Amino acid sequence: MPELMGTDGYGPSMVLVADDNEVAQRLCRRVLEKAGFGVLIASDGLQAVDLALAQNPNVILMDVAMPGMDGLEAMRQIKAARPEMRVVIASAHSMASDRERFLAAGADDVLSKPFRLGDLVAVVQKLTARPSA
Amino acid sequence: MPFRTRGLVRRATPFAGIAAVFAVAIATGAPALLAFPLFLLAVLSVALFDNSAQLIGIGIVAALAILILSITQLGPTSNLATAVFEVAVLGIVAAAVHEVVEHARLAEGSAEQKAIELESIDERLRMTLEAAMIGLGLVTASGRWVQVNEKLAAILGRGREELMQMGLLEVTSDADRGVVEDALGKLGRREIVRWEGEVAETAPDGRWIPVALAVVALGDHVSGEPLLLVQETDISARKRLDGMRDALVAVRHVIVTANSWEQAAPALLGSLCSHLDWDLAQYWSVADERHALRLRNSWFSDGSNLEDFNDPARNLSIEVGGGLVGRVWQSGVAASLDDLATNDYEQASAERHVGLRSAVAFPVVSGGTTMGVIELLGRHARHSDDDLVMLLSTAGVEIGQFIQRTETAEALRHSEADHRAIYERSPIGIARVSADGELLEGNPALLHMLEHDLDTMRSQAWPDLLRAYDQAAGRARIAPLLAGIPDQRSVHVRAATGGGRWLWLQLTATSIPDASGQLEHLLVMAEDVTTVRETQDRLAEALDSQRSANATLEKLDRTKTEFLSIVSHEFRTALTGIQGFSELIRDGGIEPEEIRAYGGYIFNDADRVNRLIGDMLDLDRMESGRMSIRLADVDINDVVTDVITRAASGSAVIVEFKADLDPRLPIVTGDRDRMVQVVSNLANNAVKYSPDGGIVTLSTRAEGGFALISVADTGLGIPPDEIGHVFERFRRVRSGAAQSIPGTGLGLTIVKQIVEMHGGKIWVESAVGHGSAFHFTIPLAAEHTAPNPLRHA
CATH class of the missing domain: 3.30.450.20 (PAS domain)
Incomplete structure (x- = not known):
């Protein structure tokens, strides 16, 4: 059950973690919550799109290889609906060409798996930093 | 003159006698009667020896002398009568004697005449003889x-x-x-x-x-x-002319009948010698690039002992102007030496030595060029007259033309023989074809190549070949042979041999024009290019297969890249948990409960990585053929039972295993460990994709020499669009509830490999929501292809 936290005002920034791997889900939740972010979990692309549109997370951490709708398609749909929504592609597809491919597809940043925990936090913090803040 | 003087004296003597008697009688006055016998004697002598005129003369003189004497002496009357009587007697006696003498003389004269006549005939005869x-x-x-x-x-x-x-x-x-x-x-x-x-x-x-x-x-x-x-x-002049004529006739005869100079030379030189009466004939031919004459042919009669002279001459080389022969060569005009004894001709000593004394040499000419010189040598000194020189010059021209002709013919024959040899012995088949396409002649190579004799070749094989040519020519835009205007480009046709083999022939047609440039016939060359074509075909095949191999390699390369991409993805996914949670633990500040849980995640992912590596290595060994299977008799029912026992005890998921085993299933031949791997892999998959309380049924039965093993579940089933890919690597069913089921994605690929290595097949039936059934077959052991009755007991 995702925790519902305000994305406006002074509430914690919300991060949607879309990954079909349970271990990855747990790791991300554990690390991001510890860093002070609210965490939403989606297990496939379709779920990710639904949650993103419904909950307006500040940042979406999106896996690519997911059953059903993959991460890239989910990102495309989300960006189409919410162009301002930040999406980080976090994929174990980590060939050099993959990074370019993801950026070209509209990703705001790319995080290769496995990642350093500090890097995960830093990417999310960077994208959630408000210009006004 | 003495003759005539003697005649005059003789004729005058009787007259002188009478005159002397008359004078004595006058002087002495002796009776006339005494003088009368003397007168009578004189007259008689004349009558006996002289002619009539002298007799008449001497008679008159004697009569006058008697009459004068009788007048001058005694009485004229009596003396006169006596005198007249005496005269009469004288006259009668003289006449009688004269007559007798005349008669005798006449008889004597005719005999003499005869003798003279004979003598003159003889003379005339002699003169005639002489003249x-x-x-x-x-x-x-x-x-x-x-x-x-x-x-x-x-x-x-x-x-x-x-x-x-x-x-x-x-x-x-x-x-x-x-x-x-x-x-x-x-x-x-x-x-x-x-x-x-x-x-x-x-x-x-x-x-x-x-x-x-x-x-x-x-x-x-x-x-x-x-x-x-x-x-x-x-008749030597006539004979000589006859000889010359005969010589020329003989020369012409030889020329007409002989085919080559070498064949003609002995007869020709021999004819010249025999008809023109020479002992040795030598033909000196221009040689050594026209620098010298060398003895080419010679003739001499048997027993003439001229070998010793002729044989060394074969080593002689005569230069321009050297000797009679050399001079004739130089001048181009026949020349002769009438007597070698008086001539310092270079060879003269040798020739004199063998008794040769005369020579004539004449040029052998053709087309204004002296080709050689023929020298005739004889053992007699002789004069070679203009007729002979003319004759020999004529012969020289005819011989020259003959040599030229035969040598040209010989050269042609050689050339013809060369061509014939090429035709006969060429490994290339050659067909001579009439303008309307009929086979006139085929060389041995052609007949051998097509395994036909000329008749069947002509009647059967050739028309087929001709049609094949024209079809191939049509394809190659070459003028057809039947139109009679081929060019030299080649066509390849398929041709059946008499022995029923099929050959690839390369046909090349060439038109042979006659003197007027019209097509006379065609030459078609046929080469057996079967080997070449087959090599080409094989080459093309090899190229094709190379190309497809390249494509396969490219595909393999892509597959490999894809594989690497997938594998690295799998590894990194697993490592994400391992690295992340271990980083958390390392950084500390985590509750022991948490640590234990994270340790579990780490262990699972590490285990997954390990399995992944194991599966990959297995698969690689299988695919590269490096995995050996240890074949032995395997009881499949035993394998299945074993797997069920282990799965049931180890699985956390609650599923019900059912076994539907054919008790009469014969033994199979296989690697038991691999069989266990296959069955347990399928069973684990079935468990993984089954909900709690699902039923996994394992069944066995014999079918057509195979053991058929099925693993059916009541699980999620496989979507139709994925069912064709389940045996591919890393193709895990991820849709719906299956997404969270762990696996390497290599299990089914490995299973399929193992089954196929045993000579079996594997396939799957599935319906989403109702479950899946994997079936595979393993061949029965040969001696157990029949149902085993013991098993039943």
């Missing part, structure tokens, strides 16, 4: 000369006296002596009266003199032998 233009002579039947004329002596080249010492047979040549002897014998025996013939007689120098000889029987000689008249005419 005759032919040789005449008289011989006895034994051939001894009785008489010969100068001409005959001249013909025979001997003095008359010398000739008279010899006989006809002695001067006749050995060759003709028998004939002449025979003729003389017949004439002598009067069997014939005349014999004629042409024979050779011999001159003192041994030379033969051709003569026309006629022998006629005359009267008997004083010796009693029959006398024969011999007529001889020197």
Whole structure:
């Protein structure tokens, strides 16, 4: 059950973690919550799109290889609906060409798996930093 | 003159006698009667020895003397009568004597006349003999000369006296002596009266003199032998002309009948020698690039002992202007040496040594070029006259043309023979084809190649080949052979041999025009290019397969890249948990409970990585054929039971295992460990994709020499779009609830490999929501293909 936290005002920034791997889900939740972010979990692309549109997370951490709708398609749909929504592609597809491919597809940043925990936090913090803040 | 003086004296004597008696009688006055006998004596002497006129003269003188004496002496009357009487007596006696003498004289005169006449005939005959233009002579039947004329002596080249010492047979040549002897014998025996013939007689120098000889029987000689008249005419001039004519005829005959100079040369040189009476003939041919003449052919009669002269000449090389031959070569004009004895001709000593004394040489000419020189040498000195030189010059031209002709023909024959040899022995099949496409001739290679004889080739194989040519020509845009206008480009056609083999033939047609440029016939060359074509085809195949191999390699490369991408993705996914949670633990500040949980995540992912690596290595070994399977008799039912026991005890998921095993299932041949791997993999998959309380049924049965093993579940099922890919690597069913089921994605791929390595098959049936059933077969052991009755018990 995702925790519902305000994305406006002074509430914690919300991060949607879309990954079909349970271990990855747990790791991300554990690390991001510890860093002070609210965490939403989606297990496939379709779920990710639904949650993103419904909950307006500040940042979406999106896996690519997911059953059903993959991460890239989910990102495309989300960006189409919410162009301002930040999406980080976090994929174990980590060939050099993959990074370019993801950026070209509209990703705001790319995080290769496995990642350093500090890097995960830093990417999310960077994208959630408000210009006004 | 003394003759005539003596005659005058003799005739004057009676007159002087009478005058002397008359004077004495006057002076002495002796009676006339006494003087009368003296007068009578004188008259009688005249009457006996002299002619009538003198007798009349002496009679008148004597009568006058008697009358004067009788008048001057006694009485004229009586004395006168006596005187008249005496005169009368004188006259009568004188007349009588004269008559008798005349008569006797007449008789004597006719005999004398006859003798004179005979003498004159003889003289005339002798003169005629001498003056005759032919040789005449008289011989006895034994051939001894009785008489010969100068001409005959001249013909025979001997003095008359010398000739008279010899006989006809002695001067006749050995060759003709028998004939002449025979003729003389017949004439002598009067069997014939005349014999004629042409024979050779011999001159003192041994030379033969051709003569026309006629022998006629005359009267008997004083010796009693029959006398024969011999007529001889020197016919050497005619013979020479005949010889020249015959020589030319012979030369022409040889030229007409011979095919080559080498064949003609002996007869030709021999003819020149025999007809023109030479002993040696040599043909000197221009050689050494026209720098010298070399002896090419020669002829001499057997027994002429000229080998010793001729043979060394073969090593001689005559240069321009050297000797008679060299001079003739240089000048191109025939020349002769009449007597080598008086000539310092280079070879003369050698020639003199073998008794050769004369020579004539003439050029052999063709087309204005001297090809060689023919030299004739003889053992007699002789003069080669203009006729001979002319004749030989003519012969030289004819011989030259002949040599030229035959050598050209020879060269043509060689050329023809070369072409024939090429045609006959060429490994390329050659067909001579008429303008309308009919096979005229096929060389052995063609017939051999197509395994036909000429007849079947002509009637069957050739028309097929012709059609094939034209079809191929049509495809290649080459003029068809049937149109008779082929070019030299080649076409490839398929042709059946008489032996039923199929060949690829390369046909190349060439048109052969006649003198007017019209197509006369065609040459079609056929080469068996079957090997070439097959090699080409194989090459093309190899290229194709190379190309497809390349494509496969490219695909493999792509697959490999894809595989690497997938594998690295799998690893990184697993490592994400391992790295992340271990980083959390490392950084500390985590509750022990949490640590234990994270340790579990780490262990699972590490285990997954390990399995992944194991599966990959297995698969690689299987795919590269490096995995061996240890075949043995395997009881599949035992395997299945074993797997069920382990799965049921180890699985956290609650599923029900059912076994539907055919108790009569025969033993299979296989690797038991691998069988266990396959069955347990399928069973684990079934468990993984089954909900709690699901049923996994494992069944076995024999079917057509195979054991059929099925693993069916009541699980999620496989979507239709994925069912075709389940055996592919890393193709995990991720849709719906299956997404969270762990696995390497290599299990089914490995299973399929193992089954196929055993000679079996694997397939899947599935319906989403109802479950899936994986089936595979393993061949039964050979001796157990029949149901095992023991198992039933």
